[in-house]
Amino acid sequence: MKHIVISFLGKDKPGIVDTLATTVKQHHGNWQTSSMRKLSGFFAGILEVSVDSEHSDGLLSALESIDGLQISTQVAEPESAADATIRLDLTANDRIGIIGEISSVIHAKGGNLVKLVSTQGNAPHFGQKLFKATATIAITGEEHIDALVGALEGIADDLIVDVVVN
CATH class of the missing domain: 3.30.70.260 (ACT domain)
Structure with missing residues (x-):
């Protein structure tokens, strides 16, 4: 096969x-x-x-x-069983380079980006452009997850990170 x-x-x-x-x-x-x-x-x-x-x-x-x-x-060839993954729902004011900043932090903290879906839209009541993304990341260890989330939140004051452990 x-x-x-x-x-x-x-x-x-x-x-x-x-x-x-x-x-x-x-x-x-x-x-x-x-x-x-x-x-x-x-x-x-x-x-x-x-x-x-x-x-x-x-x-x-x-x-x-x-x-x-x-x-x-x-x-x-088909892959063997996948590593444990987490899903991150990310929201921030849109700006040039945001995907690069996020992917760089994921890589630096030992994560492997498995799936990324991003959109851009207007913030309700403000009209400012919002960046939204859902990222699926393979990463091992609770301490690595915490370090990754902390580093992502450190990118900018307006970046909101919601974590879903799969």
Whole structure:
């Protein structure tokens, strides 16, 4: 069994996910996990598919021939059981470089950023831009979690960090 990680980008239009799902199914693949989003008129995403080795070459060829999508694939072996993770919900006034500051602290405190979803919006009643993110981080030890949260809160007075232990 192989796992194929697929990233794609194309002009947004109806049917992109259906085309990908049909291609995966036709080549005996099993859609494992995905994240997709419309961004500035484009539709982008990443997904993981498991497929028996005998069908992987056909699936890879079929994916690369989908018209209108830029597709990149990587074949991987399935990972073993994951480390314990925490989820951080972050909110702050938006500013240039905030993602870099947050990712730098996570790395410096021994965390591994597993997933990051961020948005920007207006603060209610104030109109100022707010940065919001949900980060899933693999990290070991309660003391490391406390140090990580303290360091993140030290980035700026306005950064609020809520922790959910998975």
